[in-house]
Amino acid sequence: MNHTLKPQVTVTVTEADWKALHAMLRELARQRVALEAREADYLVEADDTHLYRRLGYSTMAEYMERELHYSPHAANERLRVARELAALPLIAEQFRAGELSFSAVRELTRVATPDNEEKWLTTTHGKTARDVERMVAGLRRGDGPGAEPDPRLLTTRIVLEVPVEVAARYRRQRTALDKERGERVSDGEALDLWLRGADGPCNDVTPPAVQLAVTTCKACKQGFVSADGAMQPIHEDTAELLGCDAVHIGDLESDDHSRPSPTIPAAIRRKVFHRDGFACVVPGCRAKRNLDVHHIEFRCHGGKHTMEVCCVLCSGHHRQLHDGRLEIAGRAPELTFRFRPDGDVETAMTTLGPTWDYAGEGDVPIGDAEERR
DSSP: OOOOOOOOOOOOOOHHHHHHHHHHHHHHHHHHHHHHHHHHHHHHHHHHTTHHHHTTOSSHHHHHHHHSOOOHHHHHHHHHHHHHGGGOHHHHHHHHTTOSOHHHHHHHTTTOOTTTHHHHHHHHTTOOHHHHHHHHTTOOTTOOTTOOOOGGGOOOOOOOOOOHHHHHHHHHHHHHHHHHHTSOOOHHHHHHHHHTTTTSOSSSOOOOSEEEOOEEOTTTOOEEEEETTEEEEEOHHHHHHHHHSEEEOOOTTOOOOOOOEESSOHHHHHHHHHHTTTSOOSTTOOOOSSEEEEESSOGGGTOOSOTTTEEEEEHHHHHHHHTTSEEEEEETTEEEEEEOOSSSOOOTTSEEOOSOOBOSSSSSBTTTTGGGO
């Protein structure tokens, strides 16, 4: 077989050519950004005057999707940014001059105010849009460039491309989770539930959901977990939640060869699951998967690994409890539950009594005995 090598084509580009090309691309980028800023002004005017109604559209987002070729999410973000810029004249000025990309402006409008926008512009000067995104991550509106991020606000965007049959199964699973919880489950919660083995059996004692590998600062006690190759801080409530029902692997800086140890002794954990019917004990909760064992009396307050101090909770109610939205009192299985809504409001869920009545001295709740024989 003959192999003929094709001659390489050499393109001769003069210095003047590539410099002119670079200058042209830079100018086009500036003009593009300036056009985006100009568009933002017109978007606010179009929304305020209900232009979309004159053309038969029910919302501005629908108009932008059909006429301006934006996706629904991009349309809402463009309109949000356009309205935020009305109160941020310095950022708007640089945007109109083509000196600040839309991506950077989008991130700055999440945190900047008239009082701190100049400081933000100084700090982010010369930064890429990705750099700005990292700088504002975990911050709230009004926070300055040097503010400490709130670990609860730190998120990572994950984009998946899957076959249509997998997408259909995903939608069915999301719908099932929403129905089980009785509310919309966030993307993070749904993924966490699936990673914990949501398709596993419901009638067996599952192992602790978390193998705990948390680096803790010895001085400030801040906990960190590894994410995307970097150590990310976690809120103290999250650290307490993870430590409730976990397997501890020991000091990561130690050469100790001790075996991983569960937070709760396996025998106690197994009996708690059987007593609580392999289900969350919160009245009205239908969850029988993604379960944790929780200490009613927090361990930091002297709670022990005993039957009367431990109960089974689903991951959603476990999170609510550590966030202060749910209070559990009493000794298992005679527990009372109190939900704490925003403000001084009484609701049907404010106070709930014990979960079930007992048949006697046995460890099997009424109504569950036949099911498990």
